[in-house]
Amino acid sequence: MPELNYSQDPSRPELSELIVLKDAPFNAEARQTDLVKNYITPLPYFFCRSHGPIPDLNDTHSITIKGLGVRNRECHYTVKDLKEKFKKHHVMMVMQCAGNRRDGLHRVKDTKGVIWGAGAIGNAVYGGCRLKDVLESAGIDTKLCNIGQLHVAFESVEQCEEDKCYGSSIPLSKALDEFGDVLLAYEMNHEPLTRDHGHPIRVVVPGYIGARSVKFLKTITIQDDESTSYFQRLDYKILPEHVENDEQASKYWGKIPSIGEYNVQSYVCSPPDGQNKEAAQNVQVQGYAVSGGGRAIQRVDVSGDDGKTWVEAQLYQPSAEKKESVHTWGWCLWRATINTKRRTRIVSRAVDTAGNIQQEYPVWNYRGVLNNSWRTVEKEQNSVL
Ligand SMILES: Nc1nc2c(c(=O)[nH]1)N[C@H]1C(S)=C(S)[C@@H](COP(=O)(O)O)O[C@H]1N2
Numbered sequence: 432m433p434e435l436n437y438s439q440d441p442s443r444p445e446l447s448e449l450i451v452l453k454d455a456p457f458n459a460e461a462r463q464t465d466l467v468k469n470y471i472t473p474l475p476y477f478f479c480r481s482h483g484p485i486p487d488l489n490d491t492h493s494i495t496i497k498g499l500g501v502r503n504r505e506c507h508y509t510v511k512d513l514k515e516k517f518k519k520h521h522v523m524m525v526m527q528c529a530g531n532r533r534d535g536l537h538r539v540k541d542t543k544g545v546i547w548g549a550g551a552i553g554n555a556v557y558g559g560c561r562l563k564d565v566l567e568s569a570g571i572d573t574k575l576c577n578i579g580q581l582h583v584a585f586e587s588v589e590q591c592e593e594d595k596c597y598g599s600s601i602p603l604s605k606a607l608d609e610f611g612d613v614l615l616a617y618e619m620n621h622e623p624l625t626r627d628h629g630h631p632i633r634v635v636v637p638g639y640i641g642a643r644s645v646k647f648l649k650t651i652t653i654q655d656d657e658s659t660s661y662f663q664r665l666d667y668k669i670l671p672e673h674v675e676n677d678e679q680a681s682k683y684w685g686k687i688p689s690i691g692e693y694n695v696q697s698y699v700c701s702p703p704d705g706q707n708k709e710a711a712q713n714v715q716v717q718g719y720a721v722s723g724g725g726r727a728i729q730r731v732d733v734s735g736d737d738g739k740t741w742v743e744a745q746l747y748q749p750s751a752e753k754k755e756s757v758h759t760w761g762w763c764l765w766r767a768t769i770n771t772k773r774r775t776r777i778v779s780r781a782v783d784t785a786g787n788i789q790q791e792y793p794v795w796n797y798r799g800v801l802n803n804s805w806r807t808v809e810k811e812q813n814s815v816l
């Protein structure tokens with residue numbers, strides 16, 4: 432391992448306020464009440480998701496671009512080159528793990544994966560160069576007629592438990608989309624990326640599940656097919672409900688599409704987990720909402736009486752309002768004042784601009800991905816509240 436107990440270094444901001452779910456590889460999430468304190472999530476409240484030891488690299492680290500359409504078959508850029516040769520762009524976007532809120536599915540039936548609560552999400556401003564610009568400079572012709580069939584695969588430096596490195600891919604059309612905002616990022620919230628978040632260089636793919644935003648980037652390959660990495664082929668897919676173990680899953684991986692964009696989501700962060708033991712008047716409720724693919728949030732409904740009546744929340748979603756860009760990659764923080772019944776969990780239900788609405792009941796899947804139900808199951812009673 433290239434690190435000496437980095438995951439226990441007390442000077443890391445990542446250690447101060449997060450709930451650590453796993454020490455090595457390091458996995459930690461935000462307290463829900465912390466998430467609604469800031470529109471841009473500060474680093475101490477930003478979840479960390481890693482599948483291997485965290486490498487120690489610097490700006491002399493170089494990335495390789497290879498594959499279909501690349502000039503001289505291979506190009507190399509150091510991180511220093513990327514900073515100096517390409518225009519810097521900023522993108523405000525949500526990073527959300529596909530396993531955010533896995534606990535809600537795990538309470539229905541055991542799932543495979545880190546049991547995240549609702550804190551595997553954050554809203555950051557990433558700074559870096561556009562992947563599109565770098566690919567163009569490597570010789571990729573953006574007018575190619577078969578762009579729709581090609582993929583951009585990313586590989587990282589670190590060896591993971593499941594595979595030789597962390598790998599993933601996105602469609603080339605997303606990478607080359609002028610409004611797709613895919614970055615090779617070296618900054619987060621206007622500071623150099625920290626090691627936990629991918630120093631010195633990572634991909635960020637707005638509107639897509641976090642798994643596609645490869646950290647400690649090493650190789651970019653333009654290819655005919657999706658990445659062959661474990662994380663693209665044997666993970667991050669919604670298996671049918673009857674698949675309950677690895678053996679059954681093995682028959683399905685090849686047939687099911689990998690997840691790209693995430694679904695519509697919201698959560699009550701304050702009071703924590705929507706907990707409310709007694710009936711009360713004028714309860715102040717706060718939470719987050721977001722949808723994938725750059726779709727903005729149209730409405731968030733909040734209920735204190737088990738979904739019988741709903742109050743429309745007040746939304747804060749500046750990028751959607753100002754029309755700063757074609758898409759809304761940032762999240763929506765919302766608040767509402769409601770009356771609550773005794774022993775009900777306060778719940779929220781978001782609708783995005785395409786009319787997608789959160790599911791009422793959890794739909795269990797073995798890998799526990801993309802849970803967006805507004806009701807949750809309490810394990811003890813196994814009844815839906
Ligand atoms: N190299 C590498 N990149 C990675 C991962 C990883 O383990 N290694 N985890 C992915 C997953 S599953 C998520 S959710 C995001 C989390 O990004 P963060 O740790 O900066 O919040 O990084 C992605 N990129």
Ligand SMILES: [Mo]
Nearest residue numbers: 528529641642
């Ligand atoms: Mo993730």
